[in-house]
Amino acid sequence: MTDKRDYYNILGVPREASADDIRTAYRKLAKQYHPDVNKEPDAEERFKEINEAYAVLSDDERRSAYDRYGHAGLDGMSFDFDFGLNDIFEEFFGFGMGMGSRRRRAPRKGADLRYRLSLDFEEAVFGAEKEIEFSRLEECDRCQSSGAEPGTSPVRCQTCNGSGEVRQVRQTLLGSMVNVTTCPTCGGRGETIPTPCTECSGRGYVRKKIKRVIPVPSGVDEGTQIRVVGEGEPGVFGGPRGDVYVSIHVNKHRFFRRQGDNLLLDLRINVAQAALGTEIIVPTLDGDETISIPGGTQSGKVIRIKGKGVPRARRNTRGDQLVIISVETPTSLSAEQRELFQKLAETLGTEVIPQDRSFLDTLRDLIGGIGE
Numbered sequence: 001m002t003d004k005r006d007y008y009n010i011l012g013v014p015r016e017a018s019a020d021d022i023r024t025a026y027r028k029l030a031k032q033y034h035p036d037v038n039k040e041p042d043a044e045e046r047f048k049e050i051n052e053a054y055a056v057l058s059d060d061e062r063r064s065a066y067d068r069y070g071h072a073g074l075d076g077m078s079f080d081f082d083f084g085l086n087d088i089f090e091e092f093f094g095f096g097m098g099m100g101s102r103r104r105r106a107p108r109k110g111a112d113l114r115y116r117l118s119l120d121f122e123e124a125v126f127g128a129e130k131e132i133e134f135s136r137l138e139e140c141d142r143c144q145s146s147g148a149e150p151g152t153s154p155v156r157c158q159t160c161n162g163s164g165e166v167r168q169v170r171q172t173l174l175g176s177m178v179n180v181t182t183c184p185t186c187g188g189r190g191e192t193i194p195t196p197c198t199e200c201s202g203r204g205y206v207r208k209k210i211k212r213v214i215p216v217p218s219g220v221d222e223g224t225q226i227r228v229v230g231e232g233e234p235g236v237f238g239g240p241r242g243d244v245y246v247s248i249h250v251n252k253h254r255f256f257r258r259q260g261d262n263l264l265l266d267l268r269i270n271v272a273q274a275a276l277g278t279e280i281i282v283p284t285l286d287g288d289e290t291i292s293i294p295g296g297t298q299s300g301k302v303i304r305i306k307g308k309g310v311p312r313a314r315r316n317t318r319g320d321q322l323v324i325i326s327v328e329t330p331t332s333l334s335a336e337q338r339e340l341f342q343k344l345a346e347t348l349g350t351e352v353i354p355q356d357r358s359f360l361d362t363l364r365d366l367i368g369g370i371g372e
Helices: 007-011 019-033 043-057 060-074 085-093 100-105 121-126 271-276 335-348 359-368
Strands: 113-119 128-139 165-172 175-182 205-216 225-228 244-250 256-259 262-270 278-284 287-293 302-305 321-328
Touching: 007 019, 007 043, 019 043, 043 060, 113 121, 113 128, 121 128, 121 244, 128 244, 205 225, 205 244, 262 271, 262 278, 271 278, 271 321, 287 302
Parallel strands: 113 244, 262 321
Antiparallel strands: 128 205, 165 175, 225 244, 256 262, 278 287, 302 321
């Protein structure tokens, strides 16, 4: 996250800007860069960047965390914050795209949340149950989400008479035009709160830490996303909660690498083992296995251990473990070893036979064909 631009710079406001200043700057930029209005190539990316900045700076808790720790303070707190084209037209131009008040008052799904989950290599291969903790808005217990201090009640908005919208008739060259805008007094709710709840400041929601245990299926990999339905931010006008999208990060293993459903293990053997052949115990994720190294083994040889790889999704099968052999030439010899190698050299001769292709080319072919 360190390569992201500063949110205050994105909106063009100072760090001490008020909530009204931030909202005003956002409205101006969102209107300018909405991709359905602005056809410049970078308009969509700018629009997303503006929305992200406003989502953080318009929320007291997120803004406080960002002011103290920068982007790193928002880990686990990010969420989708976007307007549709109809919302933009209603918000900035005073009319919708034929939806009228039904669009504004219709139930809308809440914002989605993002969470990054780190897994051990074995957990990603075999699956696990993991507890995650994240922050989201919860109904205020003190006011039962009404926003009003106990003993008081919201009242019908006097500006819009409870409709949540304000209508204005304008005379144009084409005749009368009715502009319908969200009520500036109640924000479209149709009610105002004379005595706000002291716990939630009239919002009806407070931010809380939530813990959930989620199943992680076997075979997930780096970047896999798991959708946890209905655990995101609350909906608007009675709409359902958003979702939580869990992005998987897999920690590296000491020995193994992954290639699709197969596991790769690099194994070094000495020249004697390669020349004479031997049996060697190698690790697998299921325990140790004994494999046979045939005599005359060359570097790059691949030995396949069936069924010791990654479980395949929705199939009761697994990939394989592929042991890639590397013959290690000794870099220092004792006097006895040098004498033995000299005797061996005399029996092998000194003739050199050129190869048609390099060893590296051959090894690339082997590795490239492993998953076939």
